Amino acid sequence: MELRVIYDDKHRAYWNMGFDESLLVHLSEIGPTLRVYGWNPPAVSIGYFQSMEEEVNVSRAKELGVDLVRRITGGGAVYHKYEITYSIILPNLKGRILDSYHLLDTGIINALKSLGLEAKQAGINDVVVNGKKISGNAQTRKYGGLLQHGTLLIEVHPEEMFDILRVSDEKIRDKAISSVKQRVTSLREQGVDVDFEELKKYVVQGFKEALNARLYEDTLDKKIYDYAHKLEVEKYATTEWNFKR
Amino acid sequence: MPQPSGISRGKYALKDGKLVVVDATFDGDIIKNIRITGDFFLHPEERIEYIEDRLKGIPIKDVKSVIRDAMKNTEYAGISPESLEIAIREAWKRRL
Numbered sequence: 001m002e003l004r005v006i007y008d009d010k011h012r013a014y015w016n017m018g019f020d021e022s023l024l025v026h027l028s029e030i031g032p033t034l035r036v037y038g039w040n041p042p043a044v045s046i047g048y049f050q051s052m053e054e055e056v057n058v059s060r061a062k063e064l065g066v067d068l069v070r071r072i073t074g075g076g077a078v079y080h081k082y083e084i085t086y087s088i089i090l091p092n093l094k095g096r097i098l099d100s101y102h103l104l105d106t107g108i109i110n111a112l113k114s115l116g117l118e119a120k121q122a123g124i125n126d127v128v129v130n131g132k133k134i135s136g137n138a139q140t141r142k143y144g145g146l147l148q149h150g151t152l153l154i155e156v157h158p159e160e161m162f163d164i165l166r167v168s169d170e171k172i173r174d175k176a177i178s179s180v181k182q183r184v185t186s187l188r189e190q191g192v193d194v195d196f197e198e199l200k201k202y203v204v205q206g207f208k209e210a211l212n213a214r215l216y217e218d219t220l221d222k223k224i225y226d227y228a229h230k231l232e233v234e235k236y237a238t239t240e241w242n243f244k245r
Numbered sequence: 246m247p248q249p250s251g252i253s254r255g256k257y258a259l260k261d262g263k264l265v266v267v268d269a270t271f272d273g274d275i276i277k278n279i280r281i282t283g284d285f286f287l288h289p290e291e292r293i294e295y296i297e298d299r300l301k302g303i304p305i306k307d308v309k310s311v312i313r314d315a316m317k318n319t320e321y322a323g324i325s326p327e328s329l330e331i332a333i334r335e336a337w338k339r340r341l
Binding site: 047048049050051054072073074075076077096097098123124125138140141142245 | 282284287322
């Protein structure tokens with residue numbers, strides 16, 4: 001398989017989601033594509049089925065300058081700051097959607113292996129190291145293709161995270177923080193010192209091996225960016241979309 | 246969060262931590278309005294709006310069959326026809 005690679009920078013949440021969707025929409029023209037990127041300013045993305053107001057302290061996020069966006073994929077709320085995100089766009093794979101999570105998570109598992117960590121798939125959509133979650137992933141299938149995006153944690157800061165994310169009861173905020181400390185880990189916590197730029201290469205290499213792909217970089221047609229911008233402005237930056245549930 | 250007057254909430258938490266939350270209003274045993282939220286997966290995603298629309302205006306006794314029909318040809322994880330039905334029945338029991 002030929003796999004187009006986009007080594008991207010850190011962008012606003014609305015652009016990130018618009019660009020991922022535009023890549024998926026244009027799959028038949030651009031072919032299988034892997035993008036590695038980050039978020040600036042920091043952001044919270046919520047799953048398609050979640051309620052923004054239930055998941056996020058919206059006024060606190062505004063105060064801190066944290067962007068809020070709804071994904072087109074399911075799953076939970078993610079705080080995007082100390083991590084790398086990937087998106088991979090492919091023609092639909094055969095078989096059950098939920099089974100294909102496992103195949104694509106192999107990209108992240110391979111990257112972790114190259115960094116000296118033994119990782120494995122856990123639950124529906126997680127990758128774990130030493131029994132603790134280090135990566136979450138979510139997939140959708142539309143426009144004749146599939147999009148899976150996911151994150152790999154470089155650091156984890158539960159106190160900062162729960163300053164923005166809501167827990168169901170204020171009294172159990174401390175419990176939520178200690179639970180994340182027990183259940184979630186990061187590259188730093190596992191003794192791996194790697195920065196965002198270096199990590200991009202490991203993730204790309206991990207997917208290259210998982211898909212037995214030949215990698216290439218090429219410029220994208222302007223219309224891909226134009227459509228991403230349209231989605232950024234008319235969909236992902238809108239209250240209508242982000243607060244629709 | 247406190248719910249606006251008239252809305253009752255039912256929840257179903259799966260062992261893996263995924264949560265299904267139902268916020269609904271009822272008129273007797275008829276579902277007037279319903280919103281289903283959570284960190285689950287459902288493919289295709291937009292089917293959730295169809296499921297909600299199908300549930301509006303039906304009596305609570307028909308919930309099981311309507312959910313089963315509306316969730317046909319979907320793939321899901323962290324939610325199921327059974328867990329959704331339980332969450333709706335819990336919301337109904339808690340109605341004001």
